[in-house]
Structures are given as structure tokens and as C-alpha cells.
Amino acid sequence: MDNTTQDPLTPDFYDYPFDALSSVERDGAFLVLRWADGCEYRAFDRWLRENAVDRGGVHLATREGVMDPAHFAAGLVIGEASIVDGALVVRFDPEGVEASFHPGWLRHVAEGRHLTDTYIPNIVAWRPSDFGGEPPSYDGAEVMDDEATMRFWINDLLRYGLARLRNCPTEEDFLLEFAAKVGAVRDTNFGHIWDVKADVTMAGDDLTNSTANTNLRLPPHTDLPTRETPPGFQFLHCVVNETQGGNSTMADGAAVAAELEANHPEHYEALTTLKWVFFNRGPNIDHRWSGPMIDLGVDGSPLTFRAFHPVRGFPDMDQSDMPRAYAAMAAFSSIAASPEFEMSYPFAAGDIVGFDNRRVLHGRDQFSSGGKRHLRGIYIDQDEVRSFARVANRRHEFAQSTNQPQGDHHA
Numbered sequence: 001m002d003n004t005t006q007d008p009l010t011p012d013f014y015d016y017p018f019d020a021l022s023s024v025e026r027d028g029a030f031l032v033l034r035w036a037d038g039c040e041y042r043a044f045d046r047w048l049r050e051n052a053v054d055r056g057g058v059h060l061a062t063r064e065g066v067m068d069p070a071h072f073a074a075g076l077v078i079g080e081a082s083i084v085d086g087a088l089v090v091r092f093d094p095e096g097v098e099a100s101f102h103p104g105w106l107r108h109v110a111e112g113r114h115l116t117d118t119y120i121p122n123i124v125a126w127r128p129s130d131f132g133g134e135p136p137s138y139d140g141a142e143v144m145d146d147e148a149t150m151r152f153w154i155n156d157l158l159r160y161g162l163a164r165l166r167n168c169p170t171e172e173d174f175l176l177e178f179a180a181k182v183g184a185v186r187d188t189n190f191g192h193i194w195d196v197k198a199d200v201t202m203a204g205d206d207l208t209n210s211t212a213n214t215n216l217r218l219p220p221h222t223d224l225p226t227r228e229t230p231p232g233f234q235f236l237h238c239v240v241n242e243t244q245g246g247n248s249t250m251a252d253g254a255a256v257a258a259e260l261e262a263n264h265p266e267h268y269e270a271l272t273t274l275k276w277v278f279f280n281r282g283p284n285i286d287h288r289w290s291g292p293m294i295d296l297g298v299d300g301s302p303l304t305f306r307a308f309h310p311v312r313g314f315p316d317m318d319q320s321d322m323p324r325a326y327a328a329m330a331a332f333s334s335i336a337a338s339p340e341f342e343m344s345y346p347f348a349a350g351d352i353v354g355f356d357n358r359r360v361l362h363g364r365d366q367f368s369s370g371g372k373r374h375l376r377g378i379y380i381d382q383d384e385v386r387s388f389a390r391v392a393n394r395r396h397e398f399a400q401s402t403n404q405p406q407g408d409h410h411a
């Protein structure tokens with residue numbers, strides 16, 4: 001984690017290979033930085049100034065910016081720029097402040113690796129046949145105890161939106177112990193950690209209940225489309241399952257969306273544009289949000305399905321659009337539930353299934369009313385899972401680049 005004494009500090013807490021600069025040249029308010037392999041980056045003077053660590057740009061302890069944009073020095077210019085031992089050294093005038101910049105840090109910006117998708121695996125759309133009908137699976141103890149295995153698991157979770165841990169303890173709070181490894185749990189009106197068991201009673205003043213707590217089939221759906229930002233990831237831990245039937249189901253929304261777009265463009269158009277009001281109802285709650293069933297969001301947003309008929313309340317569209325909205329929804333639901341897209345597999349005690357709640361449509365078959373079935377669930381948002389993956393992948397990459405020993409043993 002530490003920069004060596006001769007390396008310039010970076011405006012963050014990360015390690016970078018020392019990728020020495022070969023030249024610097026001025027071009028107006030920009031410095032043209034070059035590396036020996038031909039990589040080039042044009043660094044803007046004010047951007048460099050506000051990234052000068054411990055020189056009034058970035059705070060040494062927090063590594064956060066401290067420069068108010070209103071307070072750049074009047075007439076700020078780069079007085080002098082040179083390469084010293086491979087690092088960039090700049091004097092900013094008229095302040096006369098001198099700052100050094102780590103060439104590896106500059107290089108990661110030159111390569112666009114400061115952008116949000118860095119260290120996150122690309123999404124791979126899947127069909128059940130790609131995995132032999134069951135989720136990609138890992139041994140729970142290995143993931144919990146071995147950093148390298150944890151990294152493989154988290155990358156699969158992001159890549160496929162689905163990864164299972166097996167042979168986990170069946171203690172009721174194990175899921176919280178597991179979550180502590182990954183990131184902060186997202187609380188909702190269903191609780192920090194919530195139970196899924198067939199125990200529906202009439203809602204009292206303080207009780208919120210759900211169709212999930214019946215033994216009914218749940219078709220492919222996403223949880224909490226009733227929120228502006230539905231929970232990013234969901235983790236379900238099977239504590240007990242003595243029932244018959246009740247297989248879990250998973251369908252990749254990315255694959256379903258691609259199928260709709262390619263072969264049912266009129267439905268795809270309706271599903272991505274016509275909005276519905278979703279709502280969670282309870283004596284003391286009234287959560288609602290309106291959005292299309294396939295919410296493409298702004299550029300860079302994760303694909304978000306809003307699909308759960310028990311909480312879909314009202315069409316929020318022109319009445320003339322309703323026939324095509326219902327037709328598109330019916331087509332979508334039957335494609336998502338078809339064996340071509342939906343996998344169905346038993347949920348055994350000790351399994352934890354993690355999935356991207358906004359991308360992967362989960363469900364279950366109806367199960368017998370005799371015997372116990374107890375699942376516990378938590379949500380962890382996209383931000384937490386992505387942060388965890390970035391840290392793990394960044395450390396792995398740095399270790400590789402400097403040939404440090406590492407524990408990876410999976411192909």
C-alpha cells in the first residue's frame with residue numbers, strides 16, 4: 001500500500017507500477033506526457049493542480065480533493081515541467097508550488113483505467129445450458145477463507161449476475177457474517193435480514209408481508225421494483241428445506257432482453273419505454289416508483305428489470321398504449337419462464353445463492369405445504385459489490401505486475 005520514499009504520492013491509496021515517463025512537452029494549457037512505448041496523455045494544468053498531493057490539491061490523510069474550484073490561483077500557469085527519475089515534476093505559478101506526479105498513476109489515467117468499469121468483469125449473458133442447468137458454484141468455506149477464491153467468486157457474480165456458495169453453515173445469522181466480508185447490507189422495510197417462509201398472516205400495524213411468504217409459485221421477477229434504485233444484489237441462504245418441490249429458478253435478464261430485442265422488437269420497444277407504477281403496500285408504508293419493465297437508465301447504468309406482478313399496480317401510460325403494453329409483458333414473462341432461458345434447480349440447506357437482483361430474474365416453483373422451508377435474505381447494493389471486486393482485482397493485478405507471490409490456484 002505504501003509508496004516508497006522516492007516515489008511521488010498518489011491522490012488515492014493504491015499501488016501502481018512505476019511506469020517511467022520518457023518526455024513532457026507543453027501545448028498551451030496542457031502538458032503532453034509520453035511513455036517509451038508510445039502511450040501519450042494530455043494533462044490539463046488545472047486538473048494537475050487539483051491533484052497535487054499535500055500541495056493544496058489533495059489532502060495527505062484523506063486523499064480527497066481540498067481545492068475549492070473558486071479558489072484556483074488567478075492566472076494559474078505551469079511555470080516549469082520536467083521529468084525527474086521518470087516522474088513528472090511541475091511548478092505552478094504564480095504560487096510557485098512544486099509538485100511531483102507518480103508516472104504509474106498518470107499512466108492509469110492515460111489508459112482510461114480511472115473510469116467506472118475498470119476492474120469489473122464484462123457482463124456475459126447466459127442460458128441454463130451454459131452451466132449444465134445449475135448456477136456457477138463455489139465451496140462456501142473456500143470463498144470465506146481464501147482471498148483468491150473469493151475473487152473468482154465475486155467476478156463470476158458480476159460477470160453472470162449469479163453465483164452460488166455450497167456447504168455453508170446453516171446458522172441463522174451466517175449470512176450477516178458472510179456479508180461483512182463483502183460490504184454494507186442494504187436495509188429495507190422488510191428488515192436488515194429477512195426471512196422467507198410460508199407464514200403469511202394478516203398484516204398488523206407493524207408487519208409488512210409478501211407473496212414470497214406463501215407456498216405459491218413465484219414467476220421470474222426482481223425484488224423491490226417499487227424503489228427508485230432497486231437493490232443491486234440479493235443473497236438467499238437456505239437454512240432449512242424439508243419441502244417437496246419448490247425448486248429455485250433463475251433466468252438471465254440480459255439474455256432475455258437480447259432475445260426480445262432481436263426477435264420481438266415491438267415488444268422490446270414497449271417494455272423499454274412504457275411505464276408502470278410499482279408499489280409496496282402496508283398499513284404504515286407507501287413505497288412507489290414508476291418505470292419501464294426493462295429500464296435501460298442513463299448511459300452506464302446497470303440493466304434494471306422492473307418485473308414482479310404482485311407489486312405492479314397501475315399502467316402509467318396513455319390508455320391507447322395499454323394493449324401493446326400487456327401483450328409485451330405477457331411475451332416477456334413467457335420467454336423468461338421458458339426452459340430455454342430459465343434454469344430450475346433444488347435449493348439445499350447450506351446453499352447461498354447470490355444474484356444481481358436488477359438483471360437476473362429469480363423465482364421458485366410451488367412447494368408442498370408440509371415440512372419446513374426457511375430462507376434468509378439480504379440485499380447488498382451494486383456499489384458495494386463493485387467496490388469489493390475492484391479492490392480484489394486491483395491487488396491481484398498489482399501483485400502480478402510486480403511478481404509478488406499470490407494464492408491463486410484456480411484455472
Ligand SMILES: [Fe+2]
Binds near residue numbers: 212221222223362
Ligand atoms: Fe424475490
